[in-house]
Every structure is written in C-alpha cells, then in structure tokens.
Amino acid sequence: MAEKRGTVGGPVLTEWFGKAKLHTLDVYESLGGxxxxxxxxxxxxxxQVIDEVKMSGLRGRGGADFPTATKWSFVPKDHxxxxxxxxxxxxxxxxxxxxxxxxxxSPHMLIEGAAIATFAIGGHQAWIYIRGEYDxxxxxxxxxxxxxxxxxxxxxxxxxxxxxxxxxxxxxHGAYICGEETALLESxxxxxxxxxxxxxxxxxxxxxxxxxxxxxxxxxxxxxxIMRHGGPEYxxxxxxxAKGTRIVTVSGDVQKPGNxxxxxxxxxxHIIEELAGGARPGHxxxxxxxxxxxxxxxxxxxxxxxxxxxxxxxLGTMGGSGGIIVMDDSHCVVKAAARLLRFYAHESCxxxxxxxxxxxxxxxxxxxxxxxEGSETELGLLERVADGxxxxxxxxxxxxAAGWVIESTMRHFRGEYEEHCLRHTCSVGAVxxxx
Amino acid sequence: MSTxxxxxxxxxxxxxxxYPQPRSAVMPALDLAQEELGHLTPEAMxxxxxxxxxxxxxxxxxxxxxxxxxxxxxxxxxxxxxxxLSCMLRGAEDIVDRVKGAIGxxxxxxxxxxxxxxxxxxxxxxxxxxxxxxxxxxxxxxxLTRAKIDLLVNNRRLxxxxxxxxxxxxxxxxxxxxxxxxxxRTRGGRQSKPAPRRPARxxxxxxx
Ligand SMILES: Cc1cc2nc3c(=O)[nH]c(=O)nc-3n(C[C@H](O)[C@H](O)[C@H](O)COP(=O)(O)O)c2cc1C
Ligand code: SF4
Ligand code: FES
Numbered sequence: 001m002a003e004k005r006g007t008v009g010g011p012v013l014t015e016w017f018g019k020a021k022l023h024t025l026d027v028y029e030s031l032g033g034x035x036x037x038x039x040x041x042x043x044x045x046x047x048q049v050i051d052e053v054k055m056s057g058l059r060g061r062g063g064a065d066f067p068t069a070t071k072w073s074f075v076p077k078d079h080x081x082x083x084x085x086x087x088x089x090x091x092x093x094x095x096x097x098x099x100x101x102x103x104x105x106s107p108h109m110l111i112e113g114a115a116i117a118t119f120a121i122g123g124h125q126a127w128i129y130i131r132g133e134y135d136x137x138x139x140x141x142x143x144x145x146x147x148x149x150x151x152x153x154x155x156x157x158x159x160x161x162x163x164x165x166x167x168x169x170x171x172x173h174g175a176y177i178c179g180e181e182t183a184l185l186e187s188x189x190x191x192x193x194x195x196x197x198x199x200x201x202x203x204x205x206x207x208x209x210x211x212x213x214x215x216x217x218x219x220x221x222x223x224x225x226i227m228r229h230g231g232p233e234y235x236x237x238x239x240x241x242a243k244g245t246r247i248v249t250v251s252g253d254v255q256k257p258g259n260x261x262x263x264x265x266x267x268x269x270h271i272i273e274e275l276a277g278g279a280r281p282g283h284x285x286x287x288x289x290x291x292x293x294x295x296x297x298x299x300x301x302x303x304x305x306x307x308x309x310x311x312x313x314x315l316g317t318m319g320g321s322g323g324i325i326v327m328d329d330s331h332c333v334v335k336a337a338a339r340l341l342r343f344y345a346h347e348s349c350x351x352x353x354x355x356x357x358x359x360x361x362x363x364x365x366x367x368x369x370x371x372x373e374g375s376e377t378e379l380g381l382l383e384r385v386a387d388g389x390x391x392x393x394x395x396x397x398x399x400x401a402a403g404w405v406i407e408s409t410m411r412h413f414r415g416e417y418e419e420h421c422l423r424h425t426c427s428v429g430a431v432x433x434x435x
Numbered sequence: 436m437s438t439x440x441x442x443x444x445x446x447x448x449x450x451x452x453x454y455p456q457p458r459s460a461v462m463p464a465l466d467l468a469q470e471e472l473g474h475l476t477p478e479a480m481x482x483x484x485x486x487x488x489x490x491x492x493x494x495x496x497x498x499x500x501x502x503x504x505x506x507x508x509x510x511x512x513x514x515x516x517x518x519x520l521s522c523m524l525r526g527a528e529d530i531v532d533r534v535k536g537a538i539g540x541x542x543x544x545x546x547x548x549x550x551x552x553x554x555x556x557x558x559x560x561x562x563x564x565x566x567x568x569x570x571x572x573x574x575x576x577x578x579l580t581r582a583k584i585d586l587l588v589n590n591r592r593l594x595x596x597x598x599x600x601x602x603x604x605x606x607x608x609x610x611x612x613x614x615x616x617x618x619x620r621t622r623g624g625r626q627s628k629p630a631p632r633r634p635a636r637x638x639x640x641x642x643x
Contacts, residue, residue, distance in 0.1 A: 002565060002577045002578065005564045005565070006564070082455065091561045092558065092559060092561060093559070094519045094520050094521065094558070094559040094563070095520065095521055095559070095563055096559075096561065096563070097561045097562050097563050097564055099561070100561050100562060101564075131561065132501075132503045133503070133515070133557075133560055133561070133570050134561065135570075135573040135574060136574065136575070170459070171462070171463075171466070172501075173462055173465075173466075173501035173502070173503040173504060174501050174502035174503035174504075174557075175500065175501050175502065176558060187462075188459060189456065189458055189459055190456075190458035190459045190460065190461040190462060190497065191458070191497065192496060192497055192500040193500065193501075207455070208455045208456045208459075210455075249563055249564055250564070251521035251524075251563035251564050251566055252520070252521050252524045252525070252563075252566075253524055257521075257563070257564040257565075257566070258564045259564060289520075293519075293520060293559075323563065325520055325521055325524075325563070327524060331524060336520055336523075336524075339518075339519065339520055339523055340519075340520060343519055343520075343558050343559075346558065347558065
C-alpha cells in the first residue's frame with residue numbers, strides 16, 4: 001500500500017502509529033501493548049472492566065453512538081453456555097476508511113480490545129467479521145492472532161490465567177448490508193445477509209442464537225487505552241456528553257485526504273481546513289457529509305458545526321461512521337445524490353418494499369433528471385420517495401439513509417434541483433457518464 | 436465425475452467443525468471452490484452443497500447474494516474499480532474508461548480475449564483517502580491515473596514469472612456473450628435465478 005495518510009502520534013488511538021513494525025507483537029508489547037489484557041485476566045472481574053469503560057463514557061463508533069458499557073451489560077451474566085463478542089469490521093459506508101487505517105497500523109490493538117470485551121461479557125470467543133475486500137488487514141489480523149497464541153496471550157491460559165480466550169476471523173463477501181449488525185450475524189451464520197427484526201436483540205439472541213455484543217473495530221481498539229489509563233482519564237477528552245477522541249476519514253475535494261484522530265467537539269472547519277488542507281486553490285466547499293454517506297449533508301456555510309454528537313443530532317444529522325466527504329463548487333449536488341441512490345438501491349437487501357422499490361424508483365427519477373428529462377413531476381416524485389423511505393417504514397437504517405440523501409440535498413440545494421428539472425441546465429456542467 | 440477436485444471436497448468437509456454451527460462453513464467452502472475454478476458453476480455449487488449436507492438451492496441462494504462470488508467466468512486479473520462518491524469526485528469515471536480501453540472490453544464482467552482481464556464497478560472499498568482506488572489481485576491500487584492503469588495492465592501481460600506462479604492462461608475460457616452481463620445486480624432482485632450458464636468446462640485458475 002502507499003504511504004499511510006493520517007494522524008501519527010495522536011492522543012489515544014493513534015498514539016503509537018508511525019512506529020516501525022507496530023503491527024508485530026514485539027513492538028506493540030514493547031510500547032505497553034497487552035498490559036491491559038494481562039491486568040484484566042489476572043487481576044480484574046468482568047464487572048470491574050465494565051465499570052471502567054462506563055466511566056470513560058465511550059460510545060460506539062460504528063454509527064449508532066450507543067454507550068459501549070451499557071451494551072456489554074445487556075448480555076445476561078448467568079446465561080449458561082457460550083456468549084460472543086462479534087467485531088464489526090465490515091466497514092463499507094461510503095466515505096469511511098478508519099477501521100482499515102486502524103487495522104493496517106495496529107492489528108494487535110483490536111485483538112487486545114476484543115479479548116478484553118469478551119472477558120467483560122463473560123464469553124470466551126470473539127469473532128471478527130471482516131469485509132472480503134480487506135485482504136491486507138485480514139492477513140495482518142491472521143498473523144497477529146497466531147502471534148498472540150504463540151506467546152500464550154490467547155488460548156486456554158492467557159497470561160497463565162484459567163480464563164480461555166480466543167479471537168477468530170470470518171470473511172465477508174461483498175455486501176454493504178453486512179455492516180448492519182443483525183444482517184452481519186445472519187451472514188456469519190452462513191445465510192443471506194438480511195436484517196432481523198428486533199426484539200430479540202443480539203444481547204439475548206445473537207450469533208448462532210446465543211447472547212452477543214456486536215462492536216465496531218474502532219470502539220474495541222479504544223478499550224486497551226481506557227484500561228491502561230483509566231476511564232476518567234479518557235473522559236477528560238471530548239465534550240460534556242460525547243467523550244474521547246475518534247478517527248475521521250476525510251475524502252473528496254480536499255488537499256490532504258486522510259484519517260485524522262480528533263478530540264470530539266472540534267469543528268468541521270478545523271478538520272477540513274486545518275487537518276485536511278481545505279479546498280483546492282480557487283475552489284469553495286459547497287457541501288459535506290459529516291458522518292459517512294448516510295449522514296444528512298450540511299452546506300459549506302456550516303463548516304463551524306461542532307463534531308459533538310448531540311450537537312449534530314440537533315441539526316438532524318450525525319457523526320455516524322466518521323467519514324467526512326467534501327465536495328467543492330466544481331461538482332453537481334444532483335449528480336452526487338444520484339450516485340449515492342444508485343449505491344443504496346444496489347445494496348438494499350430487498351426485504352422491505354419501501355426500501356427495495358423506493359430506492360430503485362429514486363434511481364430512475366435521477367436518471368431522467370440527469371438526462372434533461374426532469375420536470376415539476378420529478379421534483380414531487382423525489383420528495384414523495386424520500387418521505388416513503390424514512391421514519392421507521394423500513395426494517396433497518398439503510399432505507400432511512402437513502403431517504404436522507406434525497407431529503408437533505410433537496411433542502412439545502414433546492415436551486416440546483418430546480419435548475420436541472422425546470423431549466424434543464426447544470427451550473428457546473430455535469431453529465432451522467434455512467435447512468 | 437466431479438467438477439471440484441477430491442482433495443478440495445475433503446477440505447470442504449472439514450470446514451463445518453471450525454464453527455459453532457456447521458452452516459457457517461458455506462461461504463468459506465464457496466471461497467475454496469471459486470479459488471479452484473475461477474468462478475462458481477451450478478455443478479460446483481451443488482457439490483459444495485453435497486459436501487456440507489445442505490440443499491443446493493440454499494447454497495446457490497447464498498452465492499447469488501454476495502458480489503464477491505462470481506457466477507460467470509472472470510479474467511485472471513480482475514479490476515474491482517470503486518465508483519462511489521469519493522472516488523467519483525476524483526475521476527473514477529475516467530479510470531473505468533481507461534481500464535476498458537486498456538484491457539479491450541466493452542462492459543463490466545466481459546473477459547478480455549486473452550482471458551487475462553475483466554473489470555467490475557464496485558461500491559466504496561473503504562480506502563476513500565486514496566481515491567480513486569481499485570482492488571486488483573488481492574491488493575489495493577491507489578491514487579489511480581490513466582498512466583497507472585496502463586502500467587498495471589502491461590505488467591500483467593509480461594511473461595508470468597515475476598508476478599506469481601499460477602497455471603498458464605486458459606484461452607479457451609468460455610466467455611459471456613456480449614450483453615449477457617445483464618442489468619446491474621440489485622440485491623432486491625436477486626430472488627430470481629441467475630442467467631443460464633454454458634456447460635463448457637470452466638478455466639482451472641486460482642484466484643490468488
Ligand atoms: C445499513 C447499515 C450499515 C452499517 N454498517 C456498519 C459498518 O460497516 N461498520 C460498523 O461498525 N457498523 C455499521 N453499522 C452499525 C451497526 O449496525 C452497529 O450499530 C455497530 O456495529 C455497533 O457497534 P458499536 O456499538 O461499537 O458502534 C451499520 C448500520 C446500518 C443500518
Ligand atoms: S431497509 Fe432495506 S436494507 Fe434494510 S432490511 Fe429493509 S430492504 Fe433490507
Ligand atoms: S468511495 Fe471509493 S474507496 Fe470509498
């Protein structure tokens with residue numbers, strides 16, 4: 001791979017990034033790696049681990065912001081038989097690459113975090129579900145797990161204790177919907193990845209019908225730091241309600257795209273202009289997706305918005321997966337929205353009618369608009385389809401996300417839509433090359 | 436006579452024991468079959484089903500759901516070109532055009548005459564900071580330009596030694612008829628049967 005683009009030596013997650021051979025157990029351990037797992041299995045109880053993570057205020061980085069300690073505590077303690085941690089390494093949200101960045105830098109960080117989480121829920125096995133396209137991260141994880149077994153940090157007696165711990169790998173085969181946690185579990189069980197209806201929640205009936213907590217890569221990779229430094233130390237970072245740091249991926253029309261570790265609460269202006277170098281000379285930022293393609297867009301005039309999760313919620317959008325997509329004034333908003341709808345339509349698992357039919361309907365409408373066949377009718381159609389996709393009419397978040405793309409781009413860029421539909425022009429001269 | 440080699444079928448029979456429940460072995464098993472044959476034929480899928488004691492229709496249902504399983508012959512080197520938003524903003528459409536020209540095909544899924552190449556347009560590869568990107572021979576190629584595509588293609592046309600030892604190209608690879616790639620696969624529409632395939636023997640090529 002090319003040179004790594006992103007923060008090295010940052011405050012928490014990227015603290016050791018940039019050190020030579022960090023992906024090997026020896027280097028990782030020489031810096032302090034595996035000291036947290038050692039302490040956990042030899043000195044602590046599961047309840048103490050959950051308490052420490054609770055004090056940190058850590059929330060899930062997979063998109064839903066759910067408090068991690070709470071999720072773990074939902075797994076019934078006295079359930080007989082196996083319980084699982086399932087690691088969501090399916091990262092497929094357009095704009096998001098931070099889990100890959102973490103894995104390519106430090107696979108042991110995830111393995112250590114997953115093992116600690118497994119201990120915390122009283123389980124013995126963690127399963128990492130990794131998207132099939134991530135060949136290099138898969139190979140690095142496979143080798144790192146083998147190293148940890150050889151050292152005796154995983155296995156029947158990790159660090160000499162009597163608490164067996166193992167981490168296993170499972171490869172996905174190309175389907176965005178596998179990132180949705182219940183679809184992921186179906187896939188892990190060898191089925192077509194269609195989301196399950198809830199309840200029962202995975203904490204009660206998850207992988208192979210047994211109690212399970214599904215966590216994102218970045219969420220678990222944060223856990224060793226929290227155990228080394230203590231929950232309260234982590235909670236000193238971030239804002240009142242959104243603690244800590246996270247990694248954002250900045251892509252699109254910026255001068256220095258990359259993965260940046262930020263303290264939650266900094267503004268998008270700081271990330272896009274300071275860290276990612278801002279727009280190309282002579283161009284202005286027109287729009288950005290603050291948290292993956294599934295987060296409602298914000299116009300360039302709102303760069304001063306804070307990354308505080310509750311603040312974003314108040315604006316009707318979210319920090320989501322942390323993928324920030326930036327688009328400047330040389331690109332057409334209608335064409336960008338059309339591309340994303342094609343993505344959601346392609347990835348719809350087909351289980352709910354509003355999602356399956358609505359997303360394809362939107363694709364065809366966008367195609368007509370970009371072929372200069374739009375009119376008042378198409379504007380009305382898009383509004384109706386967007387409404388039909390949202391507000392809990394679909395089983396999982398994919399349907400909503402498709403609706404949000406239409407709704408939020410129409411709300412902020414009504415003028416561009418009207419230009420296309422009513423005057424049949426495009427101020428930036430976009431053409432639909434691959435309809 | 437079976438399509439899959441007997442040692443592969445033995446390997447597949449060992450898989451279920453690695454998982455808490457045997458059904459989880461279906462994708463790893465299809466992986467092995469695809470690696471041996473290049474793509475999944477109906478016979479291969481039903482042999483996988485037999486080895487795992489599953490219904491052939493079930494196995495086919497799984498295979499058709501996931502984009503990394505190929506039901507049609509593919510080139511030995513496959514370009515999975517990301518055309519999602521971040522890559523589109525940085526010229527992915529141009530990259531697709533260049534790949535088509537360089538390998539001499541008209542549409543996704545079509546195999547080049549020499550059997551060496553095919554391409555697909557795919558959704559976000561999770562490497563948006565390197566846009567435009569593609570996956571080729573199990574690695575990501577990043578910051579793509581037209582010149583870089585030409586280089587990637589030309590390198591793979593050289594005598595094989597320096598890349599990886601694999602069986603020689605099978606130029607008799609059955610190719611899909613022009614236009615048979617059909618409309619883009621939408622998961623919602625995947626309940627339907629895949630297009631019929633030719634009965635000819637598939638190429639003996641490995642993936643890796
Ligand atoms: C359509 C869809 C796609 C998703 N994709 C991912 C993903 O690729 N990675 C991920 O970690 N979470 C993804 N999620 C969120 C997961 O369902 C789940 O909330 C998350 O893995 C929980 O982990 P966390 O609590 O650590 O965030 C997705 C959700 C939806 C609705
Ligand atoms: S909303 Fe779409 S992707 Fe989600 S379950 Fe329904 S059809 Fe499947
Ligand atoms: S959009 Fe191309 S890698 Fe993410």
